[in-house]
Structures are given as structure tokens and as C-alpha cells.
Amino acid sequence: MAISTGRIAENRRARHDYQIEETLEAGIILHGSEVKSLRTGRASIAESYAGDNNGRLALFNANIPVYPASRDNHQPKRVRELLVSRKQRNRLLGLIRREGVTLVPLSLYFNDRGLAKLQIGLAKGRKKEDKRQAERDRDWSRQKQRLLRGR
Secondary structure (H helix, E strand, O other), X not given: OOOOOEEEEEOHHHHHHXXXXXXXXXXXXXOHHHHHHHHOOOOEOOOOEEEXXXXXXXXXXXXXXXXXXXXXXXXXXXXXXXXXXXXXXXXHHHHHOOOOEEEEEEEEEEOOOOOEEEXXXXXXXXXXXXXXXXXXXXXXXXXXXXXHHHO
């Protein structure tokens, strides 16, 4: 089943482990076999992160498995360059140099034109107590909805 548009991979843990302050869309430079592998829906961005790579924005540790029908395959966990405007890149690199702020990939998808895009979030790490409080708030909002529906 080939994916022409839509979500390929999602990092569900990111919204749990981090407080996402801002999200943005970035292009990603891929080899041909990587695109073919993504079109089959095979990728993982769960342990990946974005950061500085010699003054450029790059995606580290994202796993795109090799495409089985290709001879000239890629390395599954290679560093992939992200495409954003120069102004955005400089702003983001300045922000991630601060302590406690990082760039976390949230989802990998094909847009309407069939181009691979990565949604990244500017994030701060959450402490264990913050995670628990967020879960309590979610549970309470669910319970409130149930009570209101029961009326």
C-alpha cells in the first residue's frame, strides 16, 4: 500500500515528555530509496531529535528502513538535513542553544503536493510531576465530558 499523501510516522511520546511551545513545518532532504521506503509507510521518529549540524538544521537518529527492491540503499539512521528559511533557521538555532529548549520531531508526512515534510516542535522538557498533573487534567476533562453527556 503506497502512501501518496498523509501521515507516515508520529512521535506520540513527544507531547507527553515535552511541553511544546511552538510548531513549524520543515522540508527534509531524502535519497530516492528513502522516499520509496516512506511511501510504503515504514519509518520511526520516536527516538529522533533535531539540532545543529555545522550551522545547519538536521534530523538525527530517525529510522527509515532500507527499501527491499533497491540496489543502492541508504543508511537507515543517517543525519538528514532539514529545509527551513534562513531567518527561521537562525532563530531556531539561537533558541536551542539556550538551556532546556530542544527541537522535537512530532510527525512525518507527505503534503498535498507529495513532498515529505516534518512537523517539528520547539519544546521544553517536563518533570515527572508535570506529566502527572497533565494526565490528571486530561482525566478530569474526560470525566467532565461524560457527566455532561449523561444529562
